[in-house]
Amino acid sequence: MRELWQRYRRYRSRFVLAVVLSTINKVADIVPELLIGAAVDVVVRGADSFVGELLGVESRHAQLGWLAAINVVVWIVESLTEYAAAVTWRGLAQGLQHDLRVQAYDHVQHLDLGWHETRPQGSTLATLNDDVNQLERLLDVGIPAILQTALNVVLVGAVFAAASWELTLYAFLPIPLVVLGSLVFQRRLEPLYARVRDAVADLSGALGANLSGIATIKAFTAEDRERDRVAGFSTAYREANVAAIRSSAAFVPLVRMAILAGFTCTLLLGGWATLNGDLELGLYSVLVFMTQRLLWPMTAVAEVLDLYQRGRASTARILGLLDEPVTVPAGSAVLARPVRGRVELRGVRAGYADGPDVLHDIDLLVPAGQTHAIVGATGAGKSSLLRLVLRFDDPRAGQVLLDGTDVRDLDWDSLRGSMGYVAQDVFLFSGTIADNIAYGRPGASTEEVRAAAAAAAAAAFIEALPAGYDTWVGERGVTLSGGQRQRIALARALLRDPGVLVLDEATSAVDNETEAAIQESLRRAGERCTTIVVAHRLSTVRHADRIWVLDAGRIAEAGTHAELVARDGLYAALWRVQTGEAVA
Numbered sequence: 001m002r003e004l005w006q007r008y009r010r011y012r013s014r015f016v017l018a019v020v021l022s023t024i025n026k027v028a029d030i031v032p033e034l035l036i037g038a039a040v041d042v043v044v045r046g047a048d049s050f051v052g053e054l055l056g057v058e059s060r061h062a063q064l065g066w067l068a069a070i071n072v073v074v075w076i077v078e079s080l081t082e083y084a085a086a087v088t089w090r091g092l093a094q095g096l097q098h099d100l101r102v103q104a105y106d107h108v109q110h111l112d113l114g115w116h117e118t119r120p121q122g123s124t125l126a127t128l129n130d131d132v133n134q135l136e137r138l139l140d141v142g143i144p145a146i147l148q149t150a151l152n153v154v155l156v157g158a159v160f161a162a163a164s165w166e167l168t169l170y171a172f173l174p175i176p177l178v179v180l181g182s183l184v185f186q187r188r189l190e191p192l193y194a195r196v197r198d199a200v201a202d203l204s205g206a207l208g209a210n211l212s213g214i215a216t217i218k219a220f221t222a223e224d225r226e227r228d229r230v231a232g233f234s235t236a237y238r239e240a241n242v243a244a245i246r247s248s249a250a251f252v253p254l255v256r257m258a259i260l261a262g263f264t265c266t267l268l269l270g271g272w273a274t275l276n277g278d279l280e281l282g283l284y285s286v287l288v289f290m291t292q293r294l295l296w297p298m299t300a301v302a303e304v305l306d307l308y309q310r311g312r313a314s315t316a317r318i319l320g321l322l323d324e325p326v327t328v329p330a331g332s333a334v335l336a337r338p339v340r341g342r343v344e345l346r347g348v349r350a351g352y353a354d355g356p357d358v359l360h361d362i363d364l365l366v367p368a369g370q371t372h373a374i375v376g377a378t379g380a381g382k383s384s385l386l387r388l389v390l391r392f393d394d395p396r397a398g399q400v401l402l403d404g405t406d407v408r409d410l411d412w413d414s415l416r417g418s419m420g421y422v423a424q425d426v427f428l429f430s431g432t433i434a435d436n437i438a439y440g441r442p443g444a445s446t447e448e449v450r451a452a453a454a455a456a457a458a459a460a461f462i463e464a465l466p467a468g469y470d471t472w473v474g475e476r477g478v479t480l481s482g483g484q485r486q487r488i489a490l491a492r493a494l495l496r497d498p499g500v501l502v503l504d505e506a507t508s509a510v511d512n513e514t515e516a517a518i519q520e521s522l523r524r525a526g527e528r529c530t531t532i533v534v535a536h537r538l539s540t541v542r543h544a545d546r547i548w549v550l551d552a553g554r555i556a557e558a559g560t561h562a563e564l565v566a567r568d569g570l571y572a573a574l575w576r577v578q579t580g581e582a583v584a
């Protein structure tokens with residue numbers, strides 16, 4: 001909470017305003033009870049009553065009239081401040097939750113790809129959604145309730161103290177008990193709620209993953225198994241909640257017993273004091289009412305505590321997410337545009353997390369404007385190499401350079417802004433085909449989008465669709481075939497007019513004829529940009545200026561297609577297998 005207070009300074013004034021409004025509201029809320037006492041006092045003591053002496057009015061009727069008038073004013077003030085306080089607290093809660101969510105999301109976007117790959121998506125989603133909502137509830141309901149309870153104690157305490165020190169002592173007797181109980185419960189509840197939050201993250205993680213993999217689940221008739229697995233996570237969530245509820249629910253009866261003691265003392269001792277003439281009847285009635293007002297809200301303390309603990313656990317998770325370090329931070333160097341597109345890897349060694357090296361001693365140069373291919377067996381490290389060029393990861397040793405500058409020194413706009421990338425598994429956003437192509441360069445004209453589609457050999461199939469470029473494609477482009485999606489992704493990359501085009505199996509799902517068409521337009525586009533292609537199908541890359549053959553993370557050989565075939569090494573063997581000249 002302290003961290004929130006420090007991070008979000010701009011909300012402080014609104015917070016203070018909300019506190020002031022709630023305070024006025026609480027004062028106005030207590031006054032009518034004082035007025036009851038004053039009314040009793042008027043009826044019993046007439047001209048000598050407190051109100052009569054205060055206002056200098058003798059008639060009981062007139063005194064009661066004054067009380068009624070004051071009552072009306074107080075009620076109006078109470079209603080207005082109630083409204084204003086609610087709007088302010090809610091505005092604060094909404095504003096803060098919005099800021100936190102957007103900030104946390106933005107931070108998550110900047111976390112390196114490795115972080116995303118090792119953390120279940122659902123868990124991040126749970127933090128961005130549920131945890132932020134939980135915090136909103138704490139600010140919206142919890143904090144005002146805590147404040148109201150505290151104000152209650154202070155204001156009612158003041159009235160009691162003015163009336164009788166003895167009674168104050170008895171009426172307030174339960175409060176230390178309640179506070180002590182709260183502290184004990186809070187300590188017990190904290191780990192329970194942390195468990196609830198973890199359980200909900202696991203549950204959404206499983207749900208998210210299963211929905212993404214629904215086709216696989218169906219294909220393996222794993223529906224029952226998956227239902228049981230989700231049920232397992234749901235059970236863990238339920239049990240975590242039940243444990244927390246059991247503890248927090250035990251709190252209310254404890255508070256009730258404490259209240260009973262306080263109330264009985266005020267009722268009895270106050271009554272006896274009134275009978276003995278030590279306490280005015282009006283004051284006695286006020287005190288009895290006030291004890292109720294003081295003590296009953298204490299039963300809600302448990303609920304508020306509940307909210308507070310949940311809110312705290314959630315806040316810890318959100319702030320934890322915000323504190324995740326960005327391990328691949330942007331540099332600040334800016335490249336002159338247009339970039340030339342010279343890509344070089346010098347003595348690069350790379351791997352993932354704590355795992356072994358997957359690339360060793362890579363020295364590779366792609367001169368500006370050339371098309372180079374990277375081939376090799378599956379798992380040889382081709383995609384890992386491309387990831388270094390895009391700087392999704394940093395190498396463990398060595399350097400990756402673009403136009404002679406270490407990519408670690410470049411700002412994202414210079415580095416990724418000058419690259420066009422088509423990933424192995426294409427991701428299309430929910431939107432039209434035109435939107436998806438234009439994603440490569442927001443603000444591109446319709447003509448430019450169409451030209452890019454033509455260059456990716458996608459124009460014909462798009463125009464044959466009933467809605468053409470306005471065809472809606474789902475989040476994963478589910479309404480399109482694999483080859484169609486690849487071509488849209490290619491158009492999206494080409495529209496950027498990139499200095500370096502990075503293609504990871506970008507045409508693996510299209511037929512030979514379409515691939516030939518794409519090759520042709522890439523050759524034309526390639527005149528302007530450097531192209532780095534990863535492909536299994538060697539016919540895709542045979543015209544490349546240079547082909548690098550990776551074997552178990554090392555460069556085994558390099559050269560043109562003709563050179564490599566003549567060399568009769570690894571590439572030649574692969575080529576023979578693929579062209580059917582050799583039987584593997």
Ligand SMILES: Nc1ncnc2c1ncn2[C@@H]1O[C@H](COP(=O)(O)OP(=O)(O)OP(=O)(O)O)[C@@H](O)[C@H]1O
Pocket residue numbers: 117352353355358376377378379380381382383384385
């Ligand atoms: N995100 C990752 N985290 C950890 N290890 C990874 C990750 N991606 C790849 N690897 C490992 O790195 C090695 C090289 O994988 P990479 O994907 O670069 O190979 P590839 O040549 O592109 O294979 P393919 O042709 O099958 O796409 C493999 O042993 C793989 O297990």
